[in-house]
Amino acid sequence: MRKFELIAPCHFGLEAVLKKEIIDLGYDVLQVEDGRITFFGDEEAVSRANVFLRSAERILIKVGSFHAETFEELFQGTKGLAWEEYIPRDGKFWVAKAASVKSKLFSPSDIQSIMKKAMVERLKESYHAGWFEENGASFPVRVFLMKDEVTVGLDTTGESLHKRGYRKLTAKAPIAENLAASLIMLTPWRGDRILVDPFCGSGTFPIEAALMAANMAPGMNRSFTAENWPEVVARRNWYDAVDEAGDMVDLDVVTDIQGYDIDDKMVSIARENARLAGVEKLIHFQRRPLSQLSHPKKYGFLITNPPYGERLEEKAALPALYKEIGERFAGLDSWSMYLITAYENAERDIGRKADKNRKIYNGMMKTYFYQYLGPRPPKRQKQED
Ligand SMILES: C[S@@+](CC[C@H](N)C(=O)[O-])C[C@H]1O[C@@H](n2cnc3c(N)ncnc32)[C@H](O)[C@@H]1O
Numbered sequence: 001m002r003k004f005e006l007i008a009p010c011h012f013g014l015e016a017v018l019k020k021e022i023i024d025l026g027y028d029v030l031q032v033e034d035g036r037i038t039f040f041g042d043e044e045a046v047s048r049a050n051v052f053l054r055s056a057e058r059i060l061i062k063v064g065s066f067h068a069e070t071f072e073e074l075f076q077g078t079k080g081l082a083w084e085e086y087i088p089r090d091g092k093f094w095v096a097k098a099a100s101v102k103s104k105l106f107s108p109s110d111i112q113s114i115m116k117k118a119m120v121e122r123l124k125e126s127y128h129a130g131w132f133e134e135n136g137a138s139f140p141v142r143v144f145l146m147k148d149e150v151t152v153g154l155d156t157t158g159e160s161l162h163k164r165g166y167r168k169l170t171a172k173a174p175i176a177e178n179l180a181a182s183l184i185m186l187t188p189w190r191g192d193r194i195l196v197d198p199f200c201g202s203g204t205f206p207i208e209a210a211l212m213a214a215n216m217a218p219g220m221n222r223s224f225t226a227e228n229w230p231e232v233v234a235r236r237n238w239y240d241a242v243d244e245a246g247d248m249v250d251l252d253v254v255t256d257i258q259g260y261d262i263d264d265k266m267v268s269i270a271r272e273n274a275r276l277a278g279v280e281k282l283i284h285f286q287r288r289p290l291s292q293l294s295h296p297k298k299y300g301f302l303i304t305n306p307p308y309g310e311r312l313e314e315k316a317a318l319p320a321l322y323k324e325i326g327e328r329f330a331g332l333d334s335w336s337m338y339l340i341t342a343y344e345n346a347e348r349d350i351g352r353k354a355d356k357n358r359k360i361y362n363g364m365m366k367t368y369f370y371q372y373l374g375p376r377p378p379k380r381q382k383q384e385d
Pocket residue numbers: 170171172173174175176198199200201202203204205260261262263266288289290291305306307308
């Protein structure tokens with residue numbers, strides 16, 4: 001089987017979560033950089049990584065890397081890569097995305113067009129052809145330049161992995177599914193513990209938690225670009241990965257996951273999304289304002305993404321809202337609270353400094369993940385037979 005170096009981009013600040021997921025899936029991590037992890041894998045790893053990883057943005061096959069400070073070096077470096085090992089004679093290929101940091105070459109459109117020309121030249125020589133129809137499968141290329149080091153990858157995923165296929169309807173400011181999953185994985189919450197999202201919007205946190213509780217792989221109900229690359233990843237790898245995922249699902253698991261929102265419409269959207277994800281049985285959604293948040297049990301988790309003032313009129317309401325978050329949390333016995341927000345005065349208005357705090361980039365927006373840690377529940381006595 002062919003071996004690849006695979007690159008998985010993720011949210012800045014959450015590399016450790018993705019690294020652990022890759023290791024748990026059985027692969028060796030080669031390098032951890034800001035916003036991406038490189039690991040070794042074979043054809044099977046390409047399909048398994050796409051189907052199973054909850055925190056990755058996409059999976060790229062690294063075609064190669066080289067140093068380039070001029071367009072001529074970029075052209076020659078690109079032409080020097082073995083494109084014919086991946087792209088068939090009828091393949092449609094283009095540089096879908098170019099990103100440049102601290103490098104002499106920085107214009108994405110120039111990088112994209114020079115690289116495309118270099119790929120055409122390479123493939124002309126390999127296939128002894130004068131031109132290409134490009135009417136076959138798609139081979140989108142992604143390139144990052146970091147301090148003039150060019151890393152080139154073929155995108156095996158297509159539509160970003162955060163699109164699991166269940167969120168047909170969205171809220172006002174939905175959190176990306178892979179970001180929600182990563183944040184849940186940063187907490188000690190496990191499927192047998194209580195989880196409440198009091199600002200659930202379209203239901204992303206409860207749904208991602210339910211998927212984890214039921215052991216449902218996030219990518220088992222969607223498709224991937226590299227499914228159409230049988231010469232690179234043999235078809236059976238995709239069937240095997242989905243079969244493996246199917247065997248692991250346990251929808252009979254007992255959960256205590258709840259999502260509340262003040263807005264009726266949001267609650268219906270969240271319910272519909274949970275239904276599409278196949279986990280509606282595992283979540284209780286309800287219209288409920290924060291002011292009515294309470295829970296009779298101990299040791300639960302609030303994991304949530306409260307309003308952070310996306311619109312001006314909301315900004316004025318934030319101090320009172322966050323004060324109320326603090327008061328409601330204080331009324332929950334032995335609970336933990338985890339909240340991601342871009343609101344700068346969150347801790348001040350909640351009235352308590354977080355025990356831990358982590359800076360996370362949600363796209364270009366700087367946010368913080370505030371972590372208020374409650375006590376652990378006492379260990380359950382082992383049942384005597
Ligand atoms: C940033 S959005 C949450 C988005 C959600 N994480 C998602 O992925 O769709 C905040 C949500 O809080 C709700 N909300 C605002 N004030 C509230 C309150 N006082 N009580 C409960 N929900 C409230 C809004 O209706 C909105 O859906």
